[in-house]
Amino acid sequence: MLLIECPWCGERAETEFSYGGEAGIERPAEPDTLTDAEWADYLFCRSNPRGPHKELWNHAQGCRRWFGVERDTVTYRIERSYLLHESQGDM
Amino acid sequence: MKRYSALGLLRNALSHNRNWPEAWRSAEPKKHYDAIIVGGGGHGLATAYYLAKVHGMRNVAVLEKGWIGGGNTGRNTTIVRSNYLWTEASLLYEKSIQLWEGLSQDLNYNVMFSQRGVYNIGHSLQDMRDIERRVNANRLVGIDAEVVDAAQIKKAIPHINTSATARYPILGASLQRRAGVARHDAVAWGFARAADALGVDIIEQCEVTGIDVEGGKVVGVQSSRGRIGADKIGVVVAGNASVVAAMAGLRLPIESHPLQAFVSEPLKPVLDTVVMSGAVHGYISQSDKGELVIGAGIDAYNGYGQRGSFPTIEHTMQAIIELFPIFSRVRMLRLWGGIVDVCPDACPILSKTPIDGLFLNCGWGTGGFKATPGSGWVFAHTIANDEPHELNAPFSLERFTSGALIDEHGAAAVAH
Ligand SMILES: Cc1cc2nc3c(=O)[nH]c(=O)nc-3n(C[C@H](O)[C@H](O)[C@H](O)COP(=O)(O)OP(=O)(O)OC[C@H]3O[C@@H](n4cnc5c(N)ncnc54)[C@H](O)[C@@H]3O)c2cc1C
Ligand SMILES: [Zn+2]
Numbered sequence: 468m469l470l471i472e473c474p475w476c477g478e479r480a481e482t483e484f485s486y487g488g489e490a491g492i493e494r495p496a497e498p499d500t501l502t503d504a505e506w507a508d509y510l511f512c513r514s515n516p517r518g519p520h521k522e523l524w525n526h527a528q529g530c531r532r533w534f535g536v537e538r539d540t541v542t543y544r545i546e547r548s549y550l551l552h553e554s555q556g557d558m
Numbered sequence: 559m560k561r562y563s564a565l566g567l568l569r570n571a572l573s574h575n576r577n578w579p580e581a582w583r584s585a586e587p588k589k590h591y592d593a594i595i596v597g598g599g600g601h602g603l604a605t606a607y608y609l610a611k612v613h614g615m616r617n618v619a620v621l622e623k624g625w626i627g628g629g630n631t632g633r634n635t636t637i638v639r640s641n642y643l644w645t646e647a648s649l650l651y652e653k654s655i656q657l658w659e660g661l662s663q664d665l666n667y668n669v670m671f672s673q674r675g676v677y678n679i680g681h682s683l684q685d686m687r688d689i690e691r692r693v694n695a696n697r698l699v700g701i702d703a704e705v706v707d708a709a710q711i712k713k714a715i716p717h718i719n720t721s722a723t724a725r726y727p728i729l730g731a732s733l734q735r736r737a738g739v740a741r742h743d744a745v746a747w748g749f750a751r752a753a754d755a756l757g758v759d760i761i762e763q764c765e766v767t768g769i770d771v772e773g774g775k776v777v778g779v780q781s782s783r784g785r786i787g788a789d790k791i792g793v794v795v796a797g798n799a800s801v802v803a804a805m806a807g808l809r810l811p812i813e814s815h816p817l818q819a820f821v822s823e824p825l826k827p828v829l830d831t832v833v834m835s836g837a838v839h840g841y842i843s844q845s846d847k848g849e850l851v852i853g854a855g856i857d858a859y860n861g862y863g864q865r866g867s868f869p870t871i872e873h874t875m876q877a878i879i880e881l882f883p884i885f886s887r888v889r890m891l892r893l894w895g896g897i898v899d900v901c902p903d904a905c906p907i908l909s910k911t912p913i914d915g916l917f918l919n920c921g922w923g924t925g926g927f928k929a930t931p932g933s934g935w936v937f938a939h940t941i942a943n944d945e946p947h948e949l950n951a952p953f954s955l956e957r958f959t960s961g962a963l964i965d966e967h968g969a970a971a972v973a974h
Pocket of ligand 2: 475531
């Protein structure tokens, strides 16, 4: 069981959270100019690394806020939680 | 290859089973191959086998970083069926069932394919509508499928809880009688042995660490056993698809997740078919050794650790006990995890790539074991001809750009 630290509520069990996937994916600023391939990359492609991963979590059964977590996808070890507005371009 | 036979069994018994030949050679890598298959799971081995058998390509190697069948092939719960919703998907899986039906004979290896039927249970009116729609879709393309009601289920599976007061009452199910289970290890070993007999080099403990591309065309791989040249490369590495594709600079619409499975202590025969429920989310069958074989859903987060978390274990057990209260005191013997490669539309990628000579077979997620022979069949065709077979043409990487997704999420109840 992962012990995840919500920046507002502190450490809680994994079951209180829901997972939001890779962090830092920004909606294209100028959607009209995108090619189909660029849209496909934005919508569907993910970096899916083996190792350190920045990801989104939601404290669904607590304060219901989103935040970022740095976690290793092999050891599952959590490095830190962070506030999304504190890491521009790294949502 | 020494053929296995009843007589051979007897002869080897008389010599105390000391003289069995090895099932496949441990080959040393050559300098160059016409085709390299990266990944020695069932899909990779089946691809190599059909390349040699159907397309006459025998200068082929399978490179496996661990041991044959040590990935998802040897970790899965072995459910085989073809009752998917969309025509593209059901025809692909149906091709596979047709190959399963003759596979033990074809490979001269008993893969213990057992067509004991699969029930996909419905617990609500909407479940039953979806089941009827899927059964009709299956019958329209010639796949055996029927809708059964709760009384029929109870008659076939006496221990299942069909009480109307259950928290998730059972209203009915789809039943595919030709579906069933097979022995996963035997599938890997059988394909390895048969491919080897046709000249394919099976090279274990050989991790691919780089893909060499020159002028937009593959020329070979870097590996833990040195550089190996190749005209064509098929990447069939399941949960590691993104990692290996990145070696050629490709980004994939795939995320890797842990998926767990469990077996119980062995019991006397108690369940002679396969039961799956998407709503309570669990599935169960009984192996020939008597163990209950149990599985459920993925862990939500990305993971490569070949293990999952306790909440998922608890959830799985809740689902099984909801369906079968009789199993509440059965003890679990073992549990493990595999890493599954999940696509946004829950369908595989069997495709050429923007790089000449590089082919991808991945994205099977939680449900690729059933497709092992069919996947190898169409992927070998794709590699040999540089063109997809008509059955896998819809499963291109391109579909994510064109938008022609094949949305099997939810459509086929649990995705195994
Ligand atoms: C717990 C669980 C239950 C499942 N239940 C079912 C089920 O009931 N029915 C069903 O149809 N499907 C099921 N599946 C899915 C099924 O197991 C997979 O879709 C299928 O086995 C994938 O086949 P494969 O041969 O591609 O994968 P694998 O057997 O995983 O083969 C891939 C191989 O590639 C190797 N590899 C990876 N990276 C490299 C590298 N760099 N160099 C060399 N080799 C490499 C790996 O070591 C591995 O052996 C289940 C999966 C799991 C984990
Ligand atoms: Zn919180």
